[in-house]
Amino acid sequence: MSARRAPPAAAGGKPRRPARGLTGLLDAIERIGNRLPDPISIFLIMAALVLVISWLAARLHVTAIHPKDGSLITAVNLLDREGIRRMFTEAVRNFTGFAPLGIVLVAMIGVGVAERTGLIALSLRAFMASMPRTLLTATVVFAGMLAHLAADAGVIILPPIGALLFAAAGRHPLAGLAAAFAGVAGAFSANVLPSPLDVLLIGFTQEATTASKLLPGYEPQVLGNYFFLAVTAPVLTVVGTWVTHRVVEPRLGPWKPAADGRPPEEHRLAEITPVERRGLRAAGLATVPTLVLFLLLVLPSWAPLRNTGATAVAQLKPFFDSIVVLIMILFFIPGLAYGLATGQVRSDRDVAKMAGESLGTMGTYIVLAFAAAQFVSYFNWSNLGAIVAISGASFLKHLGLQGGPLLLGLLAFSASLDFFITSASAKWAMMAPVFVPMFAMLGFTPECTQVVFRIGASVVNIITPCFPYLPILIAAVRRYDPKAGTGTLIAMMLPYSIAFLIFWTALLFLFYALGWPIGPGVPMRLPG
Numbered sequence: 001m002s003a004r005r006a007p008p009a010a011a012g013g014k015p016r017r018p019a020r021g022l023t024g025l026l027d028a029i030e031r032i033g034n035r036l037p038d039p040i041s042i043f044l045i046m047a048a049l050v051l052v053i054s055w056l057a058a059r060l061h062v063t064a065i066h067p068k069d070g071s072l073i074t075a076v077n078l079l080d081r082e083g084i085r086r087m088f089t090e091a092v093r094n095f096t097g098f099a100p101l102g103i104v105l106v107a108m109i110g111v112g113v114a115e116r117t118g119l120i121a122l123s124l125r126a127f128m129a130s131m132p133r134t135l136l137t138a139t140v141v142f143a144g145m146l147a148h149l150a151a152d153a154g155v156i157i158l159p160p161i162g163a164l165l166f167a168a169a170g171r172h173p174l175a176g177l178a179a180a181f182a183g184v185a186g187a188f189s190a191n192v193l194p195s196p197l198d199v200l201l202i203g204f205t206q207e208a209t210t211a212s213k214l215l216p217g218y219e220p221q222v223l224g225n226y227f228f229l230a231v232t233a234p235v236l237t238v239v240g241t242w243v244t245h246r247v248v249e250p251r252l253g254p255w256k257p258a259a260d261g262r263p264p265e266e267h268r269l270a271e272i273t274p275v276e277r278r279g280l281r282a283a284g285l286a287t288v289p290t291l292v293l294f295l296l297l298v299l300p301s302w303a304p305l306r307n308t309g310a311t312a313v314a315q316l317k318p319f320f321d322s323i324v325v326l327i328m329i330l331f332f333i334p335g336l337a338y339g340l341a342t343g344q345v346r347s348d349r350d351v352a353k354m355a356g357e358s359l360g361t362m363g364t365y366i367v368l369a370f371a372a373a374q375f376v377s378y379f380n381w382s383n384l385g386a387i388v389a390i391s392g393a394s395f396l397k398h399l400g401l402q403g404g405p406l407l408l409g410l411l412a413f414s415a416s417l418d419f420f421i422t423s424a425s426a427k428w429a430m431m432a433p434v435f436v437p438m439f440a441m442l443g444f445t446p447e448c449t450q451v452v453f454r455i456g457a458s459v460v461n462i463i464t465p466c467f468p469y470l471p472i473l474i475a476a477v478r479r480y481d482p483k484a485g486t487g488t489l490i491a492m493m494l495p496y497s498i499a500f501l502i503f504w505t506a507l508l509f510l511f512y513a514l515g516w517p518i519g520p521g522v523p524m525r526l527p528g
Contacts, residue, residue, distance in 0.1 A: 112358020114335030144183020224447030286337035414456025
């Protein structure tokens with residue numbers, strides 16, 4: 001690791017160090033993880049393994065019964081004539097259809113202009129100047145949870161900003177990146193506001209409830225998890241802050257601003273100049289009409305980004321679907337206004353150059369996205385993901401668990417599946433037809449089944465090598481530690497994952513034991 005700044009003192013004035021055994025374990029995980037091949041190679045190796053396993057599974061006639069329609073799902077051999085042809089003819093389509101690629105590139109157009117004009121750096125300086133240093137970590141973790149409103153775009157934007165904030169405060173930037181990543185991905189479902197994921201998942205829950213015919217007339221609620229997740233957000237904010245202060249920062253050790261290869265002055269909070277103040281005012285004035293435009297696109301009954309629907313969240317689905325483009329605009333327009341006011345932008349050529357240079361830094365990520373897209377496509381084509389999900393669910397059902405242990409079984413299965421399938425919607429599409437009826441027969445509401453799934457589907461995001469945005473996170477880490485690899489990130493995030501799992505599960509059982517509703521009018525147990 002590169003040289004670092006001394007860790008912050010604890011409340012008693014002495015720097016706190018993580019337990020020696022924990023430090024040794026995390027160091028070992030980092031060493032082993034960093035010996036793994038480059039993420040691009042990892043995805044290519046996993047794609048090759050899928051090909052071999054698909055051939056073997058097909059030869060062994062591995063199958064599963066679809067829980068929704070009773071159809072037979074068979075393993076598909078991708079090494080036969082049709083499979084090989086498909087790999088070649090659809091390789092480009094796999095790449096261009098890889099969802100994270102478009103999200104990253106579109107968001108980076110606006111973010112790149114705001115960054116290259118200097119608006120983001122100046123905003124961070126102003127933010128730091130007005131914030132009590134004692135609240136920085138908690139603010140970064142909580143901001144990550146609020147970023148769920150921006151869907152996957154939050155994973156791209158928040159961790160690098162967290163690193164910059166910590167660096168500007170004289171703290172280790174990787175600790176800031178870790179705190180933001182923990183909030184935005186490890187606590188993925190926790191939020192004090194409804195998010196697009198609420199709308200996405202409830203559709204599968206409603207479909208599974210209706211298809212099972214076990215709860216006639218029961219309509220799962222879009223906000224059926226809201227109370228539980230809103231309470232979860234401040235709890236995990238405290239937990240994430242504690243892990244950052246007591247485990248992550250002490251383990252990272254001292255950090256010096258010049259250690260990452262950039263001049264020390266880039267990390268200092270310099271005084272804001274009159275020109276910068278003029279630019280900041282221009283950016284603020286440009287932000288106001290931009291937000292007004294967004295409101296006009298969403299709030300009126302005739303608004304183009306509004307649907308007719310039973311609930312407010314359902315009505316706002318077009319808005320949620322447009323969030324990446326809106327984020328691009330929200331960064332682009334103030335960034336442009338700042339550049340014009342400070343003289344950074346003098347013509348449209350300057351804007352085009354800034355956006356192009358920003359996307360030019362994404363070359364490694366684009367190559368990795370190609371490899372990741374092939375792996376994901378092969379895995380889907382082979383039916384291995386569906387077979388694993390259905391078979392695992394059947395095994396859990398046959399264990400005959402009841403009550404609390406059953407909830408733990410679902411949580412553990414959801415978390416383990418996240419190592420292979422990171423898309424929450426893809427997992428729940430396969431799991432809902434199995435678990436919603438199963439848990440309903442045992443007295444649990446569909447919303448309860450869904451919220452247990454969401455815990456397991458969140459906490460593993462930050463430590464699975466299959467996380468689709470892992471490459472961009474590693475690239476951000478390498479800005480401060482050029483020798484960092486997959487192991488560095490996993491070792492840094494594992495304490496958050498464990499702590500979130502423990503406290504989130506404890507909160508779940510507190511709601512269960514006290515009979516608290518997990519949403520408006522939604523209990524965990526079915527009445528009667």
